[in-house]
Amino acid sequence: MTSVSPSPSSVQLTLFGTLGCxxxxxxxxxxxxxxxxQGWQLSLCDIAEQADSDQLISRxxxxxxxxxxAAAELDWPFTAEQVQAWVSQAVVSHGQASQQAGG
Structure with missing residues (x-):
């Protein structure tokens, strides 16, 4: 089995949470x-401070x-190893979906 190493520019993670959590x-x-x-990017999203906060808080x-x-979500608790494996799997899944949509 070949491991997939996502390129840094392709990995933009979002962490949903709240201030003080x-x-x-x-x-x-x-x-x-x-x-x-890894050179990955992380955006923090405070679910209580967004325009659609009611929807985010509900979700x-x-x-x-x-x-x-890449439209995949990972709930806490998670380890660094789980995040790495999850991102790799999401890259593979996202790539397959893009190929199917384009092909």
């Missing part, structure tokens, strides 16, 4: 070394922190 802070701390090593309120990449 200690689990969200733990998730962010867990992700920081990986972001630096993520009991699940935060939630990590999102």
């Amino acid at each position: 200690h689990l969200c802070e733990q998730a962010q701390d867990l992700l920081q070394p990986m972001l630096q090593q 993520y309120g009991l699940r935060i922190p939630v990590l999102q990449f």
Whole structure:
């Protein structure tokens, strides 16, 4: 089995959470070394501060922190190894979906 290493420019993660959420802070701390090593980008989305906050709170309120990449979501708790495997799988899935849509 060949491992897929996503290119840095293709990995833009979003972490859904809220200000003062200690689990969200733990998730962010867990992700920081990986972001630096892999060159990935992370956007933080405070679900209470968005224009569509009611919808986001309804969707993520009991699940935060939630990590999102390429329409895939990973709920807390997760480890660095799980994030790496999840991103790799999402890259493969996203690539296959793009090929099917284009082909």
